[in-house]
Amino acid sequence: MSTTIAGPPAARGRRRGDVRGSGRLAGMLLSPTVIVLALVVGYPVIAAFRESLYQRGEGLDANGFVVQGDKFVGLRNYTDIFTGPNSGAFWNAFGNTTFFTVVTVVLETVLGVTMALVMHRAFRGRGFVRASILVPWAIPTVVSGLLWRWVFQADGIANAMIGRQVLWTTEGFHAKVAVIIADTWKTAPFVGLLVLAGLQVIPREVHEAARVDGAGAWQGFWRITLPMVKPVLLVAVLFRLLDVLRMFDLPVVLVGLHKDSVETLTMIAYNEATNLRYGPAAAYATILFLYVAAVAYAFVKLLGADIIGDMRQKRTPRPAPPKKKRLTVPAEVAA
């Protein structure tokens, strides 16, 4: 700990005199990373955007052959998405994607935190509970999609349990419910796992101190546990947001590809791409990309402030301010 504190002043002293040399060195040292990122991140994004400005020939010549050749159409693929004949499908998918994101992330966060609290407690068979809670997360999505399809089929377990015949995989709100249940089942453990990691680094003394100061169980959770686990929880929620916004395999396997009730943006993009309309497919993907980026940015701005900074702060606490009440420690972390 003392070394990390000693580090910065020394670096600060050097920075003024050696700006040029160290800058160039830093640039050189970073360049492989930058090049790799440009290749694997930058190029695909730009290529997809470029593709989204083109349309493939679909017309047939007199002999019935497809007239080959891509033509530049400017932003028409985009305007078609918002206002063209299929704009209804887009807005439907946009609504579904958003709905799934909000509902599943809320459910998964609540369940995940609960699971983490359970897993964090010391009791007999804790290892077994931890392992079993993580099983759904370890199962590939397609397989869990098939499993749930089996559960939700007409003569499946779900109907046997509720004692009514609901045709889950047909169009309608129940199909959404099926997807939400399956997705929550699968990914709440992920949130749980990350939150558990966060819980384990909270020093026991903080809880003990809170108890000495007279905090009850609820107060302890609300004022100590939650603020201290917040940085980790935010990362988990952010990951879930990014993931669920591009949900694809679960609704496809569980309910089916062309079911409007569960069609998401990635499913439309996939459908366009399978039908060789790469331009519109790329346009859908670009819009989804922007949407995901906007949601993530808003999330970070509104809730997280500075996720990485928070973590750093927690790992290298400044020399403790001499006279402060103990209970303010978590408040500082949360700030």
Next chain:
Amino acid sequence: MASISTIARGVVAVVATVALAAACSSGTSSDGGASAAPGQLTGRGPITLAQGKDTSGNVQNQINAWNKLHPKETVRLVELPESADQQRQQMVQNAQTKSDAYTVLNLDVVWTAEFAANRWVSPLPKDQFDLAKFLPSAVQTGVYRDNLYAAPWKTDAGLLYYRKDLLQNAGISAPPKTWAELQTDCGKIKGADCYAGQFDKYEGLTVNFSEAVDSAGGTVVDDQGKPNVNTPQAKQGLDFLVQGFKTGLIPKEAITYQEEDARRAFEKGKLVFLRQWPYQWALSNKAPKVKGKFDVAPLPGLNGPGAPTLGGHNLAISSFAKNKATALDFIKYLTSVDTERLNLVASSEAPTLASLYDEPALQKKFPYLPTLKASLLNAKPRPKAVRYNDVTTAIEESAYAALTGKMTTDQALAGLQSKLGQLIQP
């Protein structure tokens, strides 16, 4: 800042796949590939056969037999994923990168138009195949604009599976030939649902919808290739299914059925009649509840026997492949009488050569062959469309909307007619 770049990195996975496809497709913008003129199948040497999973293992056997006879022109089997969509996708990608990795393509009957119109497959010399010996309906599935692009290899058509024990108990001597008879028969049988097919929103619905329309004397797309689905006959066909759901002739849960769900329901004894492919014959004869208690008949129709929809697989040669002369010989070998006979025995997949259906030894082993042959002679292809995927999606949308009561049959068919008009170019 750091957090933003983390986000960017996470998000890129979304775009990466599409971008990859984009990178592939930009290669196709130049000239169109191989010419359409037949007779350019030259070159001899090793080739590949690209197809879905060889579930029976018999394709590999037949390749081994070929390789023994042709050590310099060996064939290697390239197994593609099990799902038909993914097989098509890989073959399309192979064509778009103009790769010579796949030589002979095992095409689903509905892909012929798309592959031919995009010049992804070479035309086959018609005169080198004795097409008269094949089932005419199967041959038609390999033809696009009067040129043969794919040789008929395996065929398929829907049959009416029925519980002969239940019919006998009710004093019914023969399976129904019309929908009205089917309904009357069911009135006499208690304790089981009447009829089901495959009505989930997927390719099976297109098949079942087309069958209903064709069996009522209508068409989805006529012989000239024009959509003509907004007709009284088509309405009667669709109405049979819609009314079936409404009156309980078809159980409600059949709207979720794909092939295997329907088979399970039949094997549990829940159904008297089931529209199903021939593959179920062998499987149901192992199911304890219905073993030996069922038989097959041609599908019923409005005023007489119905018209099943054709399934099956054909063999084509990729335009971008090498050693096409070998490929042609290999296709001739696979579609020869002896090979098709062996394949039927080993895999129970229906052959395309008409004579095999009449061989007594085979009929003994597969008692449904005469019924299947009669069905196949009466069978209708699904619409031949370059944009078949869009066509089938449009059909599924309309049929599903009608079956679930979201639209009347009139609305559904009128909507479908106008959609198909946009999708299918004459």
